[in-house]
Amino acid sequence: MPTDHHEPNAPEYIDTSNNKAVNIKMNRALQALQDAVVLIDGNDNLTWWNLVAAELLSLQANDTGKSIFDCIQAPEFRRYYQDITAHNDANHEGVHMASWRDPKRYLKCEITAFDEDKLLMIYDVTRLQHLEQMRRDFVANVSHELRTPLTVLIGYLENFSDQDDVPPKWQRGLELMTQQTARMNRIVNDLLLLSKIEIEENYELTRIDMTKMLTHVYDDAQAYNQEYGHTIHLQIDTYDGLYGSEMYLNSALSNLVINAIKYTPKGGNIEISWIKTAQGCEFSVKDNGLGIAPPHIARLTERFYRVDSGRSRATGGTGLGLAIVKHVLHQYNTSLQIESELDVGSTFTATFDASYVRALP
Numbered sequence: 001m002p003t004d005h006h007e008p009n010a011p012e013y014i015d016t017s018n019n020k021a022v023n024i025k026m027n028r029a030l031q032a033l034q035d036a037v038v039l040i041d042g043n044d045n046l047t048w049w050n051l052v053a054a055e056l057l058s059l060q061a062n063d064t065g066k067s068i069f070d071c072i073q074a075p076e077f078r079r080y081y082q083d084i085t086a087h088n089d090a091n092h093e094g095v096h097m098a099s100w101r102d103p104k105r106y107l108k109c110e111i112t113a114f115d116e117d118k119l120l121m122i123y124d125v126t127r128l129q130h131l132e133q134m135r136r137d138f139v140a141n142v143s144h145e146l147r148t149p150l151t152v153l154i155g156y157l158e159n160f161s162d163q164d165d166v167p168p169k170w171q172r173g174l175e176l177m178t179q180q181t182a183r184m185n186r187i188v189n190d191l192l193l194l195s196k197i198e199i200e201e202n203y204e205l206t207r208i209d210m211t212k213m214l215t216h217v218y219d220d221a222q223a224y225n226q227e228y229g230h231t232i233h234l235q236i237d238t239y240d241g242l243y244g245s246e247m248y249l250n251s252a253l254s255n256l257v258i259n260a261i262k263y264t265p266k267g268g269n270i271e272i273s274w275i276k277t278a279q280g281c282e283f284s285v286k287d288n289g290l291g292i293a294p295p296h297i298a299r300l301t302e303r304f305y306r307v308d309s310g311r312s313r314a315t316g317g318t319g320l321g322l323a324i325v326k327h328v329l330h331q332y333n334t335s336l337q338i339e340s341e342l343d344v345g346s347t348f349t350a351t352f353d354a355s356y357v358r359a360l361p
């Protein structure tokens, strides 16, 4: 029966040994690429490379068999490479790093593992990196510039609202202006916090006493919970703390807890836990709230992504909370795991590797 459905198709294996023309063409195609291509064997040694790679890695014709780690010494490359080897999979995210030949240029290394071997592609991403930097600077500058006018507006609105002789016809307007400036202020503060987390590389590292921090998060949650009346349970199974930036981590974990409160209908159950695991420690927040339908889950940590904008605004949300969580967790080389079922509830989990876990004295 005719069908308009086409399966992707490619020859599984091209035997080029007997086909010199194909062999030459493939070679020329790889040489013509603008990006560096390197083939690496199971012992991490070079097997083949194209001209761009030869130039970038200063390779000579007799360098076959040289270790890739002698060619690229950046520690982030080694970590990425070992990660791929350990999981034996292709990590399409790749790793970005400053070029070892010209620190003003940025490169992206991407490894695809196949059989025992690996294909390493190196792209020049300098332009992308600059655009990304311009985007970050722009957001940081706009947020910063908005701060002063907003502070003036908020101040005067507070003054006017406090007057005893506010004409009744102004009252509703003043109320709305106060609400909206407060909302704008929350957005600007969250944008500034996000920019800081993104830009700051050498943030202050401290030993974080998780028991103390989570007790604070819990107390704040209880204050916020007044109008919701949920039962909130905090389980701390380990005295282990973390090594990191206290302010950022506090902000991330609070966002997860406040979200659980906001997106759970009144009288729900919320469980916050901090437990030891085989790999390190794990923080999680479980609610029996609205839940999230599968198509939304992968996008929740994007800036301003909301499942229901009306509800988010009504509860004072900025749409930036989970983006902040994502960036803070990135500092710990980890990501947010979200399990959720519509009308059943959600669990947000962050696992921290043992290298970030610190037993407190």
Ligand code: ADP
Pocket: 255, 259, 260, 261, 263, 264, 287, 289, 290, 291, 292, 300, 305, 306, 307, 308, 312, 313, 316, 317, 318, 319, 320, 321, 322, 323, 346
């Ligand atoms: P917001 O300020 O809108 O809460 P967030 O970035 O914190 O922004 O969250 C993004 C969206 O993810 C929210 O608008 C909401 O739709 C959804 N969400 C977050 N946490 C939960 C939760 N615990 N239960 C259901 N939906 C949630």
